[in-house]
Amino acid sequence: ETGVTQSPTHLIKTRGQQVTLRCSSQSGHNTVSWYQQALGQGPQFIFQYYREEENGRGNFPPRFSGLQFPNYSSELNVNALELDDSALYLCASRLAGDTQYFGPGTRLLVL
């Protein structure tokens, strides 16, 4: 157990809809990163938040957005869902500069 939790565990949406995924960081961790893991692939970095500010982003379009709250929990929002957005979405929390600890993920299916 890493102390990082994510909700929901599974989600089904249709193309064009919007989705919000949630992550609760390990206590004391001020940095959260989100990753997308497509089937059969390694995780790919989406973005990172440090003290409620985005401070790093991977090669993902603006329809992928996020929030980090004062209690360091966070959200990943995806607008205008596409079929290729179907994946396992992982969040990872840490103290800045330290090892990342991953949650169990949210599996999103877009039909």
Next chain:
Amino acid sequence: AQSVTQLGSHVSVSEGALVLLRCNYSSSVPPYLFWYVQYPNQGLQLLLKYTTGATLVKGINGFEAEFKKSETSFHLTKPSAHMSDAAEYFCAVSDLNGANNLFFGTGTRLTVIP
């Protein structure tokens, strides 16, 4: 830019045999290197990491990895495979002294044959 190549998407070993999972990296800065394991329908669990210092790193569950700068490699080994080792293994490299995001390889699925 950082990247990782994992040779062999699938590896099968007999129970009790040596496990060797290969990872080569590319990094423009001194790398921080990681191995994570993913069991079915679960997130990633850290096995071990290399930051600085000793190049042979010991992790959990009897795994270890050796950082070889001259070969840009960070291969994962375990002397004797156990059935519970069957999982997906990911090698990753971090930039900026580990302060930022991880770049993962495509993973190696380990099967352990009884």
